[in-house]
Structures are given as structure tokens and as C-alpha cells.
Amino acid sequence: MNLKTFAGGLHPPDSKHYSANKPIERCPLPDELVIPPAQHIGAPAEICINVGDQVKKGQVIATAKGFVSVPVHASTSGMVVAIEPRLHPMGKPLPAVVIKPDGKDQWEDSLQQHDPDQLNADELKKLICAAGIVGMGGATFPAHVKLSPPEGKKIDTLILNGVECEPFLTADHRMMLEESERIIDGINILRKILGLETAIIGIEVNKPDAIEKLTRDCAPHGIQVQPLKVQYPQGAEKQLIDACTGRQVPTGGLPMDCGVVVQNVGTCAAISDTIRLGRPLVERVATVTGPGIREPKNLLIAIGTSLQHMLDQCGGLDGEPAKIIMGGPMMGQTQLSLQVPAIRGTSGLLIFREQDLPRKNFGPCIRCGRCVSVCPIHLQPTTIAAYARLDMIDEAENNNALDCIECGCCTYICPATLPLVQSIRHIKGSILAKRRKI
Numbered sequence: 001m002n003l004k005t006f007a008g009g010l011h012p013p014d015s016k017h018y019s020a021n022k023p024i025e026r027c028p029l030p031d032e033l034v035i036p037p038a039q040h041i042g043a044p045a046e047i048c049i050n051v052g053d054q055v056k057k058g059q060v061i062a063t064a065k066g067f068v069s070v071p072v073h074a075s076t077s078g079m080v081v082a083i084e085p086r087l088h089p090m091g092k093p094l095p096a097v098v099i100k101p102d103g104k105d106q107w108e109d110s111l112q113q114h115d116p117d118q119l120n121a122d123e124l125k126k127l128i129c130a131a132g133i134v135g136m137g138g139a140t141f142p143a144h145v146k147l148s149p150p151e152g153k154k155i156d157t158l159i160l161n162g163v164e165c166e167p168f169l170t171a172d173h174r175m176m177l178e179e180s181e182r183i184i185d186g187i188n189i190l191r192k193i194l195g196l197e198t199a200i201i202g203i204e205v206n207k208p209d210a211i212e213k214l215t216r217d218c219a220p221h222g223i224q225v226q227p228l229k230v231q232y233p234q235g236a237e238k239q240l241i242d243a244c245t246g247r248q249v250p251t252g253g254l255p256m257d258c259g260v261v262v263q264n265v266g267t268c269a270a271i272s273d274t275i276r277l278g279r280p281l282v283e284r285v286a287t288v289t290g291p292g293i294r295e296p297k298n299l300l301i302a303i304g305t306s307l308q309h310m311l312d313q314c315g316g317l318d319g320e321p322a323k324i325i326m327g328g329p330m331m332g333q334t335q336l337s338l339q340v341p342a343i344r345g346t347s348g349l350l351i352f353r354e355q356d357l358p359r360k361n362f363g364p365c366i367r368c369g370r371c372v373s374v375c376p377i378h379l380q381p382t383t384i385a386a387y388a389r390l391d392m393i394d395e396a397e398n399n400n401a402l403d404c405i406e407c408g409c410c411t412y413i414c415p416a417t418l419p420l421v422q423s424i425r426h427i428k429g430s431i432l433a434k435r436r437k438i
């Protein structure tokens with residue numbers, strides 16, 4: 001079969017066998033939940049409760065600050081025992097609300113159920129914003145912002161991201177198998193908000209059971225399922241749009257510039273819960289996996305659960321950990337501690353032992369061009385990284401460093417094991433800092 005995909009990228013071993021057949025399991029509540037107000041792209045929410053307060057599940061504990069921001073909610077009922085800096089997945093201590101669960105897991109009384117047919121697009125968007133819904137593939141961009149294109153910007157296609165192209169991760173795969181009804185309901189709500197019919201779910205062919213199930217379940221709703229070639233980073237928005245529609249997002253542009261809105265399948269399920277049940281985003285599915293974990297699983301966790309507690313539900317460590325990653329191995333964030341809390345964008349926890357990591361022998365660039373051939377954005381990674389090492393900010397900017405999506409393909413393929421994406425990430429920070437000063 002001639003499967004659709006995008007130009008560039010690569011196909012690392014997907015290693016999904018550890019957890020692909022493990023049904024989603026609810027993770028018991030830990031002794032404390034650590035909930036930071038900084039969990040999304042945009043302005044962090046502002047804490048609005050005090051130490052000693054009793055809170056209920058779904059109660060707002062931090063309010064949105066501006067349009068590109070969302071509120072944050074208590075993930076269970078209990079008492080606020082501290083508001084203090086705690087180690088954040090970003091790698092530094094940030095303010096957090098610490099809740100001691102009371103064991104009742106009682107929802108806030110004021111949460112209201114709605115019939116989406118009785119609400120207009122603006123009312124639906126307001127509820128999605130108030131529920132703190134963000135992109136759950138890991139990007140954590142507030143969903144209501146994507147659903148609010150500027151006047152005159154015509155959106156004709158909704159693409160649902162069921163690709164899960166990062167190796168090891170299987171949370172979206174299990175969601176598609178076990179929660180198709182909620183996903184489809186969320187898609188129909190999004191279609192109503194955007195006023196469009198065309199909805200396409202992109203799924204890579206290494207998930208044939210999900211393709212089969214969603215093709216069957218989506219048919220009565222007129223939602224297309226698009227099987228895609230297995231290729232990383234197909235889950236990135238621009239690559240997914242290219243693969244599903246052949247449209248190109250312009251340099252520096254957004255999906256809406258080519259008439260498309262992209263949402264993750266997990267986000268769709270959360271939107272259904274928000275509208276139908278009145279439930280804010282207080283839990284998510286995350287894959288706990290890797291050769292360093294005794295019993296890999298897909299866990300439904302309360303936001304704020306520590307990585308250590310998630311690991312404990314999976315039989316603990318199988319050997320000495322050498323690398324802990326939140327998210328996938330290509331774009332995830334390396335963690336220094338298992339005490340870090342899982343947040344809304346936590347799609348997985350990966351643990352590798354020393355023997356699982358590739359041997360690294362750094363060498364000079366041999367001008368092989370492999371980094372250029374795999375770059376899905378068609379950049380010159382070796383050139384930009386060279387400018388980055390010399391701190392030549394303007395030259396890096398002129399070579400479109402800001403377009404880099406930090407997919408890690410160049411680093412992965414480089415035979416000299418040069419830390420290309422790390423250098424490019426660094427120079428991107430310098431370019432943005434320089435722009436802020438001007």
C-alpha cells in the first residue's frame with residue numbers, strides 16, 4: 001500500500017511492545033498531590049486558594065491570566081497543606097499547590113452537565129477554557145485559543161492527532177481502543193465550534209487495531225480515518241497536516257494559515273467530559289515504560305501525582321536508573337528526580353538503565369549530510385549548530401533556526417553523535433532573548 005506521510009524524518013525502533021497491550025489502569029491517589037499553576041504554554045495561572053483550605057475535585061485553585069492561559073483545578077478533594085516552590089518538570093523549583101487527599105475524591109458541587117446541542121460555539125469555547133483544556137499530546141497549548149481563529153481566517157478541516165509517533169508511548173493508542181466514544185463525541189463538539197464537516201483522524205499503521213476500531217466507529221459520523229506510514233515526527237502539527245492533506249503551513253505560520261486546526265485524540269476525550277459531565281482537566285493517561293521498569297503500564301493518573309508513585313504502581317525499577325524522561329525519548333524532558341509531579345502534558349515516564357543507552361563517541365562533523373536529509377523542516381542542522389557553537393546569533397537566525405521544531409531527528413541520525421538539537425535549542429533561546437531586547 002502507498003501510505004501517506006511527509007518529506008524527511010526517520011523511523012527509530014518504536015519499542016511500543018512494552019505497554020501497547022496493557023489496558024488503561026487507574027492509578028491510586030498518592031499521599032500528596034503537587035499541582036503547579038505553570039502547566040501550559042502561555043501565562044501561568046495565579047493561585048487563588050490558601051494553605052488550610054478544604055478543596056473539592058475540579059475546584060479552581062489557580063485562575064487564568066490572560067487569553068493564552070487556562071485555570072488549574074484540584075485533582076481530588078482534600079486539604080491544601082502547602083503553597084511553596086517544588087521541583088517542576090522544567091527542571092527548577094516553581095510555585096505549587098500541595099493537596100493532602102481526604103480519600104473521598106469528591107467532585108465540586110457547582111460543576112454542571114451540558115447538552116452540546118443546546119450551546120452555541122462561544123458558549124462551548126468558554127466551557128473548554130474554564131475547564132483548563134490544553135493539547136494533551138504534550139504541547140499543552142490552550143485548546144480554546146486554537147478554536148478562535150482571527151476574523152477572516154477560514155478553517156475547513158479538523159485533523160485529529162492519533163499518530164503517537166514517539167517511540168515507547170502508547171497512551172493515545174489505548175485511548176483510541178478503549179475510549180472511542182468519548183473521542184468521537186469530542187470531535188463532533190469541535191466540528192460544531194469550528195462550523196465544519198471535514199474531520200480526519202491520522203493514525204500510523206503500527207496501530208492496526210486502532211485504525212480498524214475507529215474506522216468502524218467513525219463511519220456513522222462521517223469522520224475519516226487516515227492510515228499513515230510510520231515516520232517520526234509525524235505527530236508534529238505541520239508534518240501531520242502535510243501527511244493528511246498535502247497542505248504546507250507557511251514558514252513562521254500556524255495550521256490555521258492553511259485552513260486547518262489540529263487537536264490530539266486525548267484532548268477530544270477531555271472536551272467531551274468537560275461539556276457532557278462538567279469535568280475540568282484533572283487527570284490524564286500516561287505510559288510508564290522502558291526497559292528500566294518492571295511492569296510497564298498505561299496509567300490514568302491524577303494531575304500532580306509524583307513520578308515515583310507512578311513507578312511504584314508498575315513494580316518499581318528493574319536495575320539502576322541511568323536516564324529518566326518525562327514524555328517520549330525524542331522530544332521528552334530529562335528529569336533529575338522522581339519526586340517531580342506529572343502535569344497536564346505528561347504523556348509518559350520512561351526509564352533507561354546504563355546498558356540501554358547508546359554508546360556515545362563524539363567526533364567532528366564528517367559532512368555526511370544525513371542531518372539535512374532527515375530534517376522535516378528542511379533546515380541545515382549542521383550549519384545552524386555550528387553557528388550556535390560560535391554564538392553567531394544573527395547567522396543562526398538567517399538560517400531559520402527558529403523554525404526548528406526540536407524533533408531530535410538530526411541528533412539521532414548523526415554518526416558523529418553531535419548534540420545538534422541541544423545547540424539549536426540554545427541558539428533559539430539567544431535569538432528570542434535578543435528580539436525581546438530590541
Ligand code: SF4
Binds near residue numbers: 377379381407408
Ligand atoms: S534541525 Fe530541528 S527540526 Fe530539523 S531535524 Fe534537527 S531538531 Fe528536527
Ligand code: SF4
Binds near residue numbers: 368415
Ligand atoms: S549528520 Fe552529523 S556528521 Fe553528518 S553532516 Fe550532519 S552534523 Fe555532520
